[in-house]
Amino acid sequence: AQSVTQLDSHVSVSEGTPVLLRCNYSSSYSPSLFWYVQHPNKGLQLLLKYTSAATLVKGINGFEAEFKKSETSFHLTKPSAHMSDAAEYFCVVSFPGANNLFFGTGTRLTVIP
């Protein structure tokens, strides 16, 4: 069965410290992987995507994620958190031949001044 798991429902960091949001997937196939961000009262915006090219993917606003096939993970990182990063983050997976996306349950990031 194919699925995606976000390991933390809530992460809290201090401004200027690193951010790590964890995502694992389960699939028999090579997936496409996405991270989306949702700011309060807004729609979802694509941060970055992995589609079988480089395993280290750079996105907008200083975020990046590394695809690790051996660990079936696609964790999102940022070296230094900014107050504007406070939002909900969704790890999303798509599989070959699929017509839809599979969403994780989301991780709410809080940035403490």
Added chain:
Amino acid sequence: EAQVTQNPRYLITVTGKKLTVTCSQNMNHEYMSWYRQDPGLGLRQIYYSMNVEVTDKGDVPEGYKVSRKEKRNFPLILESPSPNQTSLYFCASSPRTGAYNEQFFGPGTRLTVL
């Protein structure tokens, strides 16, 4: 500006009163989809459409209908809304189907059914 628009953004209604949430995209995308977002559950797909007159059920289609008569529009219809359909709804579009394509999301419609 390339965008997905939804109307209304907020709606409070009563059980059983038919309603339609409109979705429109100006990017000539083939693929469109509706999701609902509930706390702790992430986004779940309701229906999707791969092109005009082609629609299919997602994970949670019960109580919803859709139509795709034109490429740009994909309305979501609740024939007889119930309180368990109180949720935040998102429409999304994508250039085409397939695993690699980013989806573009509308701003959301917050629906409350009393």
